Amino acid sequence: MLLDIIQTGLDGVMVGSLYAMVALGITLVFGLVGILNFAHGQSVMLGAYVCFFLVSAGHSFWVGAIVATLAMGVFGALLERAVFRRTLGDPFAGLAVSLGLIMIIENVAAAALTPDPRFMDAPVSGNFAVGPLLLSSQRSLVFVISSALILGFWLFLQYSTLGKAIRAMSQSRQGAALVGVRVDTVSRSIFAVGSALAGAAGALYASLFAVTPFMGAAPLTKGFILAALGGLGSVPGAIAAGFLLGLAESFGSRYLSASFRDGYGFIILIFALLFLPTGLFGAGKARV
Amino acid sequence: MSGMRWKGLVAGVLTFALAGSAALGQTAGVVKLGYVGSLTGPHSGWDVPALEGMQMAVTEINGAGGFKVGGKAYRIEIVQEDAQSKPDAAATAAQKLLSDEDIHVVMGVLTSVPGVPVATQMAKAKVMYIGGFTAMDGIVGKPGNELSFRALDTDDTVAKGFVPVVVKELGLKKVGILVPNDDVSKTFVKAYQPLFSQAGVEVSMVEFFQPGTTDFAPVLRKFQGKGLDGMFIGYADPDAEAIIRQSLEVGDLPKKFVYRGGSGAPAVKYADKIDGFVWQILTRDLASSSDEKVKAWIDRYKAATKKDIVANTYWALTFYDAVFMLGKAMDAAGTTTDQAAIAAKLKGMVYDGVRRMSFDKDGHAVTDVDIGIIKGGKTYSIPEKVL
Missing domain, CATH: 3.40.50.2300 (Response regulator)
Structure with a gap:
């Protein structure tokens, strides 16, 4: 029984690290720019396709994942420049635009790539034993990569110049501008970094699950639950919430019912909103 | 133009028009x-x-x-x-x-x-x-639906021939069922479960997963250590491929799959890693007929x-x-x-x-189908005579 609990917990942590990566991008953009970017899930989907096509063309998964991350970073920067910059200060306009983008990107992808699900060859397959535990090789790899990316992102925020500028902007956009932070550049960087993380998450999703034009919906929904659960704008909150959701889904599916899998996240969210309305760490306002 | 000539012209036009319409009547x-x-x-x-x-x-x-x-x-x-x-x-x-x-x-x-x-x-x-959709089985034949037909066999019709072939081809003794939580699955589980029992196969567990699930690892863990030699899965290709792929990832799970679905595609990439995959071809096998x-x-x-x-x-x-x-x-x-x-x-x-097909008195199709099999790295089909 204990072994089973540990195994289930590891499953939850592995998939939770992916959820955390998606939630990071959402919470970052909202916390700093005030826009709920619903099109974030589309960056996950497009990143997954970029990786899938590169791997299918004979490139390694690593090339696919890196190109997907960079391509989505550029995509995010372009979106900020062409669309979201014009909606700054008007969250509802930003929301409406991002909803429109979902429809456009999703349907263009379905028309161009067909809605058929595609499965990519993972760089590693099968499983390996750690004592009595049997671990999936690819899931373990995904966990290591996503944890490294999350850690790297946190270090970037704490110690890099741009990271410090982002943190300054999160406290006060006007104050940051007054002390010389180029808020336009930082805003674009936030979109680029958030979208790049989504692209990386997409590549990792593609190594585990089916790639379809409609795959962005699930990570997006979960990402928003997590962003709200962690406290909108809170990076540590989003990370913790990602792992919490992964664990809740894993234990819920294993010991309760797999037919209610997505419900567990919402139950946690409802309890969090009732008892921790400012997020897991009491963020209250943007905190990176 | 005189009145007589007008009358003659009108009569001529009418005659031509009538003749023309009669000729059109003979065309399709x-x-x-x-x-x-x-x-x-x-x-x-x-x-x-x-x-x-x-x-x-x-x-x-x-x-x-x-x-x-x-x-x-x-x-x-x-x-x-x-x-x-x-x-x-x-x-x-x-x-x-x-x-x-x-x-x-x-x-x-x-x-x-x-x-x-x-x-x-x-x-x-x-x-x-x-x-053609499965839920039509609950509609066709009901009062008020006398003009409704389903062009594919019901689960009851297919299952009677399908289950014995599956049991024989894969040598099954004990299976678990993993299908989406919806009316379609609940209907066909009722049809298949007794047929497996009649064929001497124990159905030791039935699990329903949330439709749209992509991560099956937690629910697959429920099937570990149960001594199963086969999994009955349904019914959409993406779900089936995800279940096969993740069963191999998670490990300690059966490698024989019975698919209540219509394509061998979910198993093709894993043909050399699994012990068997059998599916229903509700029309005809186009790959190896x-x-x-x-x-x-x-x-x-x-x-x-x-x-x-x-x-x-x-x-x-x-x-x-x-x-x-x-x-x-x-x-x-x-x-x-x-x-x-x-x-x-x-x-x-x-x-x-x-296809060799017919509709019964209610409007359900009764047709011969093919059963697709991937085993030992080979893909082939067996015709199932229903009519």
Whole structure:
């Protein structure tokens, strides 16, 4: 029984690290720019396709994942420049635009790539034993990569110049501008970094699950639950919430019912909103 | 011009017009055939091939001079609407077809979510409807649905021949069932579970997962350590492939899969890693058939669509033969508009087309199907005689 609990917990942590990566991008953009970017899930989907096509063309998964991350970073920067910059200060306009983008990107992808699900060859397959535990090789790899990316992102925020500028902007956009932070550049960087993380998450999703034009919906929904659960704008909150959701889904599916899998996240969210309305760490306002 | 000459001219024109209309009467009439299906969205993988098959049948019938009713030739014209893989769009699409008073028969929809509102509206409007989705099994034959038909066999019909073949081919003794939590699954689990027991196979656990699930690892853990030698899974290709792939990832799970689905595609990539995969081909096996009728149809399909045969192509046979049957039923009924009379002739008719098919007294299809098998790295099919 204990072994089973540990195994289930590891499953939850592995998939939770992916959820955390998606939630990071959402919470970052909202916390700093005030826009709920619903099109974030589309960056996950497009990143997954970029990786899938590169791997299918004979490139390694690593090339696919890196190109997907960079391509989505550029995509995010372009979106900020062409669309979201014009909606700054008007969250509802930003929301409406991002909803429109979902429809456009999703349907263009379905028309161009067909809605058929595609499965990519993972760089590693099968499983390996750690004592009595049997671990999936690819899931373990995904966990290591996503944890490294999350850690790297946190270090970037704490110690890099741009990271410090982002943190300054999160406290006060006007104050940051007054002390010389180029808020336009930082805003674009936030979109680029958030979208790049989504692209990386997409590549990792593609190594585990089916790639379809409609795959962005699930990570997006979960990402928003997590962003709200962690406290909108809170990076540590989003990370913790990602792992919490992964664990809740894993234990819920294993010991309760797999037919209610997505419900567990919402139950946690409802309890969090009732008892921790400012997020897991009491963020209250943007905190990176 | 004198009055006499005017009268003569008018008489001449009228005579010519009457003669012309009589001559037109001898040329082909037109029967409008409605098609509703998901031509866009995630369900288009089923309904686009289904429409292609229907278009092929229509092209072939029209190319041969149409079909005859009471000695008069009729050609078929398809009026198509997109259900967009959504129930609300499907309802709107059905309404559009129903607003055309010249459409007396509608075909289409292979998936239940958009299919149910279509079937419901057709039944309310008392328009003959031939669908393909599984939930139709709960609609066809019920009061008020006398004009509803399903062009694919029911689970009860298929399962009776399928389960013994599966048990024999895979040598099963103990299986677990893992299917989506929906009405379709609950219906077919009821059909299959007793048949496995009758075949001497213990069904030790049944688990339903949330439709749309991508991560199966936690629920697959429930099947570990149960001594299973097979998994019965359903019913969509992405779910089936994800379950196979993740079973191999998670480990300590059976490597024989019985698929209540219509394609071998989910297992193809894993053929050398699994011990067996058996699926239902509800029309005909297009990948490895030795049947000359099937081979000829494949050639015609490629020529008509400029497409190669892929995993989903066999859905193109869902309505292909049904279109020919419809023409024969109209001829036998002596009408292209009296739907009750046409339906009565369609029920009980046996048609030996690419599929050998029939409709029972309620409107359920009873057709021969093929059973696809991947075993030992080889792919082959076994015909299942139902008729």
